[in-house]
Amino acid sequence: MVNVAVVAGGDSGEFPISIKSGKQVELYMDRDLFSPYLIVFKGAKWSYRIGQKGFPVDKNDFSLTFGHRKVRFDIVFNAIHGTPGEDGRLQGYLDMIGIPYTSSDVTTSSLTMNKNLCKQVVASHGVKTARSVHVVKTTADPVTLIGNELVLPVFVKPNCGGSSVGMSKVNHKEGLNPALELAFQEDDGILVEEFIQGRELTCGVMKSEGSIIAFPVTEIISKKEYFDYEAKYRKGMSDEVVPAVVPESVSKQCQEISRFLYEKLGCKGVVRFDYIFNGNEFYFLEVNTVPGMTAASIIPKMARAHGWNLTELITRLIKEELKSQ
Ligand SMILES: Nc1ncnc2c1ncn2[C@@H]1O[C@H](COP(=O)(O)OP(=O)(O)O)[C@@H](O)[C@H]1O
Ligand SMILES: [Mg+2]
Structure with a gap:
């Protein structure tokens, strides 16, 4: 049996969403193949819970101890959105102690978390990005810039x-200062x-059985002015149309760019x-x-639109990573 640590939580505003993601992954994981343990991260506290009792992770080797029994993990299923799971920090730690994980590596994670740097790399590969400026605290007169x-x-x-x-x-120009402050x-x-x-x-992309697969393209139709927090997480505030109702050439192009960028950015x-x-x-x-x-x-x-249920998706993600070890 393969022991899988499903890590969730983390230190961003996305904590509650990540917990939901982690629970869903734990619930749908194939128990004939894997033993999942949901481990919640909150600051320096990483723990597994049974009822009211919390079991802290031993950070020396990312293991759990239950009385005399020690559980070691073959792989980490990463479900932490935002820091420290999406920005490369957790990946650096896991690399150092030699535990594989289901998401992108340190370099790709930290690059893609940085919107400004990431779009420059993406643009260097010929993909269009919106014109932009990067403002930091020392930028003189950002509104004029x-x-x-x-x-x-x-x-x-x-x-x-x-x-x-x-x-x-x-x-309007008057809105810039308050927006920058926020x-x-x-x-x-x-x-x-x-x-x-x-x-x-x-467009979702993943690697499975040696090839890079792009899922059916999806359109996000927000009922707000754009896909803001409320549109993302309040039921009924956005429609996600899978597959998107667009000409086949458009969805093909979207999948092609996505597969290309997956490879160029070194995603996993x-x-x-x-x-x-x-x-x-x-x-x-x-x-x-x-x-x-x-x-x-x-x-x-x-x-699902591609023909895989959640259990199959999870199995493929874990197998792909274990295979490359
Ligand atoms: N340049 C843009 N043009 C049009 N809409 C945009 C642009 N940037 C962001 N949006 C809208 O805002 C949403 C969130 O932006 P995004 O850059 O994805 O930030 P986040 O990481 O918070 O999701 C997008 O899903 C889209 O609806
Ligand atoms: Mg977004």
Whole structure:
């Protein structure tokens, strides 16, 4: 039997979503093949719970001790959105103690968590991105800089954020300062990006049995002005259409770019690329290297449309990683 530590929680605003993802992965894991243990991360506390009793992880070897019994893990299934699971920190620790994991490595995770750096790499491979400026605390007169470089409306985003937290769409120059202040509450760096008018399309990609597979393209139709926190997590505030109702050539192109970027960025496990399609071209928004796995999340829906239920998806993710050991 393969012992799998399903890690969830973490230290970002996405903690509750990650717990839901972790529980779902634990629930749907094939018990004939794997023994899952859900381990919750909160700061320096990493623990496994049985009822009211918590069992701390021994960080020397990432093991659990139950009386005289010690459980070691063959693999970590990463379900931590945001830090420390999506930015490479956990990956660095696991690499050092020699435990494989189901998500991208240190370099890819830390690059993709940094929206500003990631879009530069993506652009260097010829994929379009929105025009943007990077603002830090020492940037002199950011409002003038933005006014000179970009055309409003713009999105003001914490550079390493997620779940649309601390983000605003700014339609008028007067809105820039409050939006920058809000984003600075989340991060020391801010990405200010021109608004791209179009449809929001997203594509899940993973490696299985040696080939890179792109799932059916999905359209996100938000009932809010954009895919903000409420649209993401309140039931009925957005529709996810799987597969997207677009010409086949458009979905093929989206899948092709996504597979290409998966390879170029060196991704592992299942990831989700988000774009705005302006009717002509795809603008890369971001890549999520630990996408949601909750009952409402997009990746499980995409996998189902591809013909895999959640159990099969999880099995494939674990097997792919164990095979490469
Ligand atoms: N440049 C842009 N043009 C149009 N819509 C955008 C742009 N940037 C972000 N958005 C909208 O905001 C949402 C969240 O932005 P994103 O960069 O994915 O941040 P997060 O990491 O918080 O999800 C997107 O899903 C999209 O709806
Ligand atoms: Mg996003």
